[in-house]
Amino acid sequence: MFSVFTRTRKALRRLTATLGLTALAACGVQGSQIGQNINPEKPVPVALLVPGGSGSANDANLATSLENAARLAMSELSGVEVDLRVYNTGGSPNQAAAMAVRAVQDGAKIILGPVFAQSANAAGVAVANRNVNVLSFSNNTDIAGGNVFVLGNTFENTANRLVRYANRSGKGRIMILHGNDQAEVQGSQAIRAAIANSGATLAGTASFELSQNGIVNAMPAISSKVKSSGAQSVFLTSGTSGALPFLAGLLPENGVSPQTTQFIGLQRWDIPSNALALPGVQGGWFALPDPGLSNRFASRYRARYGAAPHPIAGLAYDGIAAIGALAKSGRASALTTTALTQSQGFVGVNGIFRLRPNGSNERGLAIAQVQNNQVVVIDPAPRSFGGAGF
Numbered sequence: 001m002f003s004v005f006t007r008t009r010k011a012l013r014r015l016t017a018t019l020g021l022t023a024l025a026a027c028g029v030q031g032s033q034i035g036q037n038i039n040p041e042k043p044v045p046v047a048l049l050v051p052g053g054s055g056s057a058n059d060a061n062l063a064t065s066l067e068n069a070a071r072l073a074m075s076e077l078s079g080v081e082v083d084l085r086v087y088n089t090g091g092s093p094n095q096a097a098a099m100a101v102r103a104v105q106d107g108a109k110i111i112l113g114p115v116f117a118q119s120a121n122a123a124g125v126a127v128a129n130r131n132v133n134v135l136s137f138s139n140n141t142d143i144a145g146g147n148v149f150v151l152g153n154t155f156e157n158t159a160n161r162l163v164r165y166a167n168r169s170g171k172g173r174i175m176i177l178h179g180n181d182q183a184e185v186q187g188s189q190a191i192r193a194a195i196a197n198s199g200a201t202l203a204g205t206a207s208f209e210l211s212q213n214g215i216v217n218a219m220p221a222i223s224s225k226v227k228s229s230g231a232q233s234v235f236l237t238s239g240t241s242g243a244l245p246f247l248a249g250l251l252p253e254n255g256v257s258p259q260t261t262q263f264i265g266l267q268r269w270d271i272p273s274n275a276l277a278l279p280g281v282q283g284g285w286f287a288l289p290d291p292g293l294s295n296r297f298a299s300r301y302r303a304r305y306g307a308a309p310h311p312i313a314g315l316a317y318d319g320i321a322a323i324g325a326l327a328k329s330g331r332a333s334a335l336t337t338t339a340l341t342q343s344q345g346f347v348g349v350n351g352i353f354r355l356r357p358n359g360s361n362e363r364g365l366a367i368a369q370v371q372n373n374q375v376v377v378i379d380p381a382p383r384s385f386g387g388a389g390f
């Protein structure tokens with residue numbers, strides 16, 4: 001199972017002056033009614049489940065960054081208060097389940113977190129019979145549904161955005177190229193579904209063993225397939241910490257030129273920033289959150305805490321601020337599924353997003369191109385769900 005950030009396979013297995021976050025008007029809500037009522041006259045009791053206590057320095061840093069971002073959001077709320085209690089999951093599904101139960105016993109009306117998919121699933125199961133919603137930081141839609149929502153940007157979000165843009169740009173005949181591990185297979189499935197739903201054309205799929213020899217040995221046949229298929233674009237599921245550096249070099253060497261075939265990435269190609277210097281990624285497309293909004297959040301976080309936020313810290317801010325915005329409505333039912341899944345969604349620190357009745361989400365993303373080793377936004381993130389990006 002993969003976590004909200006997908007930069008490496010190991011991580012996949014673990015994984016405005018004040019912008020604030022504004023709730024937009026609800027309409028067209030679907031789905032069953034799940035969730036606790038609140039007392040609008042009192043602070044909203046919220047539990048934050050973070051991966052602290054595992055003994056991992058990375059988990060500890062992530063836990064701190066998530067809590068910091070949540071408290072930053074609390075400080076920027078207006079007209080509503082949040083009573084936040086933080087619980088360490090130790091990165092363990094069993095402990096996540098136990099902490100979720102304890103949080104509800106302590107009075108939590110909604111749970112924010114955990115990060116890792118298995119822990120989020122365990123927490124959701126543990127409190128399902130207590131009618132409590134869980135807004136997890138995972139991006140794995142396999143765990144979404146019922147009382148569990150995922151806040152992380154999903155493969156489906158990215159694939160849909162990029163495929164629609166490719167189709168509008170005359171590059172909608174797409175070949176999918178993926179590694180043979182679980183995450184990349186799931187990514188390829190998301191791309192395939194996006195193609196089927198967008199009017200684009202699937203030119204074919206090709207896979208390879210995730211090793212240097214596996215890639216090298218597979219490349220002649222893959223390149224031949226790309227060229228014979230008439231593909232206008234090649235959609236790569238691999239990231240900068242995985243196979244992308246090899247693919248970006250070997251595809252052109254085997255006759256698939258980025259000058260004539262559009263390279264598209266399911267993962268971000270600007271992390272780490274030195275990946276932008278890879279020759280094969282020049283001209284390539286990938287999706288990312290609205291850079292202007294993301295940079296403003298990072299600046300506010302840095303000013304308050306003296307360090308940069310973790311890449312997924314904004315999810316904690318979004319979760320707290322969404323809760324606050326909904327609670328400000330004064331409705332006792334503000335944290336039920338009906339309210340959480342309002343169709344026009346929210347504006348968060350990384351752009352617009354909305355929670356879906358099936359527990360997944362949609363996020364507004366920008367399309368970026370690598371030009372001269374730099375990230376250039378060629379299609380801005382939509383500012384509403386009626387925009388071109390949707």
